[in-house]
Amino acid sequence: MKRQWWHDKVAYQIYPKSFMDGNGDGIGDIQGIRSKLDYLKELGIDILWLSPIYQSPFIDQGYDISDYYRIAEEFGTMEEFDLLLEETKKRGMYLVMDLVVNHCSDRHEWFQKALADPYGPYGDYFYFRKGKDGNPPSNYRSYFGGSTWEPVPGTDLYYLHFFAKEQPDLNWENPKVRQEIYKMINWWLDKGVAGFRIDAIINIKKDVNFPSYEPDGADGLVHCTKMVENVEGVDEFLEEMKRETFQKHQAFTVGEVFNMKEGALEEFIGDEGHFSTMFDFSAHQIGQGKHGWYDARPVEFKEGRDTLFASQKETEGIGFKSNIIENHDEPRGASRYLPDYARNETGKKLLASTMLLLRGLPFLYQGQEIGMTNWECPDVSQYDDISTKDQYQEAIQAGCTPEQAMKACRENSRDNARTPMQWSAEEHAGFTKGTPWLTVNPNYTEINVEEQETREDSVLAFYRKLIALRKSDALREIFTYGETIPAYEDQEKVFAYFRSLNGGAKILVAGNYGTEAVTLPLPEGKGTLLLSNTEREAQLQKQLEKEGQITLQGLEGAVLLLEQG
Ligand code: GLC
Ligand code: CA
Numbered sequence: 001m002k003r004q005w006w007h008d009k010v011a012y013q014i015y016p017k018s019f020m021d022g023n024g025d026g027i028g029d030i031q032g033i034r035s036k037l038d039y040l041k042e043l044g045i046d047i048l049w050l051s052p053i054y055q056s057p058f059i060d061q062g063y064d065i066s067d068y069y070r071i072a073e074e075f076g077t078m079e080e081f082d083l084l085l086e087e088t089k090k091r092g093m094y095l096v097m098d099l100v101v102n103h104c105s106d107r108h109e110w111f112q113k114a115l116a117d118p119y120g121p122y123g124d125y126f127y128f129r130k131g132k133d134g135n136p137p138s139n140y141r142s143y144f145g146g147s148t149w150e151p152v153p154g155t156d157l158y159y160l161h162f163f164a165k166e167q168p169d170l171n172w173e174n175p176k177v178r179q180e181i182y183k184m185i186n187w188w189l190d191k192g193v194a195g196f197r198i199d200a201i202i203n204i205k206k207d208v209n210f211p212s213y214e215p216d217g218a219d220g221l222v223h224c225t226k227m228v229e230n231v232e233g234v235d236e237f238l239e240e241m242k243r244e245t246f247q248k249h250q251a252f253t254v255g256e257v258f259n260m261k262e263g264a265l266e267e268f269i270g271d272e273g274h275f276s277t278m279f280d281f282s283a284h285q286i287g288q289g290k291h292g293w294y295d296a297r298p299v300e301f302k303e304g305r306d307t308l309f310a311s312q313k314e315t316e317g318i319g320f321k322s323n324i325i326e327n328h329d330e331p332r333g334a335s336r337y338l339p340d341y342a343r344n345e346t347g348k349k350l351l352a353s354t355m356l357l358l359r360g361l362p363f364l365y366q367g368q369e370i371g372m373t374n375w376e377c378p379d380v381s382q383y384d385d386i387s388t389k390d391q392y393q394e395a396i397q398a399g400c401t402p403e404q405a406m407k408a409c410r411e412n413s414r415d416n417a418r419t420p421m422q423w424s425a426e427e428h429a430g431f432t433k434g435t436p437w438l439t440v441n442p443n444y445t446e447i448n449v450e451e452q453e454t455r456e457d458s459v460l461a462f463y464r465k466l467i468a469l470r471k472s473d474a475l476r477e478i479f480t481y482g483e484t485i486p487a488y489e490d491q492e493k494v495f496a497y498f499r500s501l502n503g504g505a506k507i508l509v510a511g512n513y514g515t516e517a518v519t520l521p522l523p524e525g526k527g528t529l530l531l532s533n534t535e536r537e538a539q540l541q542k543q544l545e546k547e548g549q550i551t552l553q554g555l556e557g558a559v560l561l562l563e564q565g
Contacts, residue, residue, distance in 0.1 A: 002271050006252045007320060008480040010467050011047035011096070011363045012040055013197075015328045016075055017061060018420045019366055021432035028420070028431070030076035034084050039449070041091045043369060043460075044467030047252065048088060049096040049197045051328055053081070057107050059166040060144075060386055061328075061418070063098075063199060064105035068184045085192055094194035096252060101181050102203045103167040110180075111168050118157055125177050126168050127160035128152065129210065138210040141221035145390035148224050160210075162203050162224050164386055172204045172237050185245040195252030198275065202259050205234035217291055218398075225259050235267055238274035252276050254322050254363075258285075269319035277361060280321040282311040283337075284330055293412040294395035294405060301513060304337070305486075305495050312359055312484040312497075322361040325351065325368055331416040332367075335374035341515060342555055345371060349462040349533035350557040354495045354511040356466055357559065359484045364463075366421050370452050371459040374416040375441045380406060384438050388413040424450035462533060469531055469559065478505050491518050494552075498562075506564070510550075511557035521549040526563040533557045 020032030030053065040048065052062035055070040062072065071081050088095045104111065113122035129137040129149070136149035136158050142165075149158035150165040160169045170177050185196070207230065213222040246253050255278035257268060268274050283304050289295035315321050325333030333355075338347045348371035356362045377383060380392050380402075388409050395405035410416075415438065422444040424430030429444035441447075452458035470479045482499035493514030499507040508527065512518050525548030529541045534556050544550055550558060 001317075001319065004276065005250075006047065006094075006276060006361070008471065008476050009046035009094075009361060010044055010471065011049055011254075011322070011361055012043070012045040013049045013051065013327055013363060013365045015051045015366055015418060016053050017051075017437065018418050018431070020421060020423070021434065021436075022076075024433040025074075026432050026434040026437050027074045029074065030071070030080045030084050034080075034087055037087055037091055037093070041093065043364075043464055044471060045093065045364070047094045047096055047194065049254070049363070050098060052098045052100055054100075057105055057166065059105070059164050063100050064103070064107075064164065064167045065100055066105040066107040067109075068104075069187065082191075089192070094252065095192075096195050096197055096254070097188055097193050098199055099185065099196035100199040101170060102200045103161065103163060103169045106166045106168055114159075114168075115152065118152060118155065121176075124171060124174050126171055127206065127208075127210075128157045129160070130156050131158055138227075139212040139215060139221050140210075140224040140227060141217065141219065142224060144386050145394060147221065160206075163200075169203070169206070172206075173208060178237070178240065182241065182244040185241070186248075189245065189249040189251055195246065195249075195254075195276070198253055198255045201238070201255055202234060202257050203228055204237055205231050207231040228259055229261075235264075235274070238268075242274055254278060254361075265314060266318050269315075269321070271319070273319060277320045277322045279327075279363070280308075280311050280315075280323050280360065282307045284324075291398060292394040293391045293408040294398055294400050296408070296412065301493060301495075305489075308358070309484070309486045309497070315360065316483055320360050322363050323355060323358050324363045324365065325355050326365045326417055327363070328365065328417050329414050331412055332372055332374045334368075334371050335416070336411075339513070342513065343373070344555075345457070345459050346533055346555045348459050350511045350513065350555055352459075352463055352466055353531065353533060353557045353559060354509060357470060357479060357499065357507075357509045358497075359480075359482065359499070362467075362470070365417060367417075369460055369463040370422065370447055370449055372419075372422060372441065372447060373443065374410060375413075375419050375439070377406075377410060377413065377415065377439070380409065382439060383409065383413060383415050385414045385418065388415055422448040424448050457535070465531060475507070475530075475561075477501060478507055482507070488518075488520055491520070494518055494520070496520070504564070506562040508560040508562055509557075510552060510560075512552040512554060515554040517551050517553050519549055519551045522560070522562060524563060525549075527560040528563070529558060530561055531559040 017028050019028040020036050022029050022031030053075045054065045055067040055072050056062045056065050071078050085095055110122050110125045114126050118128045136147050140148040142148040143163050151158050161167050207227050213226045216222045253275040255275040257278045287297045287299040334348050392405050395408050419441045420431035420436050422429040425445045428436050429440045452460035478501045482501040485498040487496040487498050488494045496510035527544050
């Protein structure tokens with residue numbers, strides 16, 4: 001594999017609306033982000049990914065862009081952005097933007113012109129089709145519920161939207177659209193951004209005949225991804241985009257790729273792949289409901305472990321995936337992956353150590369580093385997220401009681417991760433001096449940055465140590481390029497693996513997710529403790545020396561450098 005500048009980096013996702021409010025209007029902004037750069041640097045972050053900051057009506061929180069060349073007023077000005085970019089670079093960090101090009105906003109000039117004249121040149125920027133026998137052109141259900149086809153008033157036409165009706169899909173078959181997109185990407189790259197996180201990208205290739213499929217739900221519709229799975233040819237678009245843009249700038253790209261065809265990994269993230277890397281969502285997808293959040297099922301520990309190992313193995317000779325515990329679309333990892341008895345600082349540190357030392361780029365999501373948790377939202381009316389509102393209705397329609405529907409939302413809502421960042425125990429968690437746009441999680445008085453800064457044993461302090469370990473001169477190479485070898489799989493509640501470089505130096509990462517102690521004999525009988533999530537480091541080291549094994553208490557984790565015999 002060719003070495004790339006980004007291989008050994010650690011990334012952090014900022015959700016701008018909820019990160020830090022600089023001007024007191026209750027909405028996070030660029031000025032706020034700038035004020036926290038030193039905090040991020042100290043945490044050990046190299047790459048910052050900003051969720052969309054472009055001009056937008058915010059129907060889907062900025063994933064509906066009305067002007068790709070402007071900064072949303074809510075977030076600041078282009079001057080402020082330039083300053084942020086400069087300040088980021090000064091600190092040796094890289095700025096990565098969100099690239100949302102499957103769709104734009106219905107307020108975008110292109111769509112406004114298209115609506116005014118669907119048969120004119122801009123009509124072909126989107127997918128306008130005639131209905132069939134008084135019905136929409138096909139029976140697809142959108143990601144946010146309801147048909148993907150929205151009637152155009154005063155005509156017999158519909159337009160296609162895979163997400164909200166305010167997010168019309170762009171017609172990638174039209175070369176003019178592709179050129180517009182490439183021009184825009186290059187404009188940002190010329191400005192000096194390091195690359196892009198690429199949104200919902202698998203959806204850009206459509207079967208332009210828009211065939212209907214067998215319904216998969218009581219609404220008579222079928223999820224639009226059915227068509228995506230059945231169409232060929234996304235590769236040509238992705239290759240062209242790369243050639244025309246990223247490649248020329250050696251940009252870093254991370255794809256949000258769902259529904260990839262089997263065996264296509266190399267085409268996506270191999271040396272000559274479409275992207276630098278893509279997110280590993282494998283663990284997040286297990287247990288997902290067939291029809292929605294309400295029919296999700298609990299995930300067995302072993303299933304999660306097997307899934308992650310399989311993904312590591314699949315990726316090894318090919319490239320690098322990007323590993324996440326959570327993001328702005330997922331619930332908080334501490335609430336999702338930790339059993340009740342582990343929802344404490346020890347459990348959160350354990351989760352961090354076993355996840356961040358896997359092979360692949362760690363992507364942290366804001367607040368993860370202090371162990372922020374899901375939001376016990378009291379009432380559905382308090383949710384802001386479009387998807388949560390839809391999922392609540394889906395649940396009700398499927399016969400759930402309001403309480404059951406709320407439970408599904410509390411567990412899965414995207415707003416779990418979107419509540420404001422908890423900086424301090426001050427009013428509104430120190431996020432804003434105004435009224436926050438979304439409720440602050442009431443647990444901010446206990447879980448916040450300021451408090452954790454004062455403690456050596458905080459989750460934040462642990463994340464700092466963990467990242468520093470991963471990036472340390474002595475171990476950077478093995479943590480970056482070493483293979484992952486599953487270990488102690490016969491232990492039911494242990495998530496453990498070796499990282500090994502060319503069969504040489506070896507590291508053991510071991511976490512006991514159970515409540516009972518487990519003893520793990522070391523292969524060569526010798527090792528040095530590098531890090532643990534408990535206060536028992538001295539004891540563990542002593543035991544290692546005396547017995548050539550370690551006993552991990554419930555929720556204890558350890559990272560060891562193994563000596564070769
Ligand atoms: C991606 C984004 C999500 C957004 C969707 C539509 O999945 O992560 O937040 O709603 O694309 O752009
Ligand atoms: Ca603000």
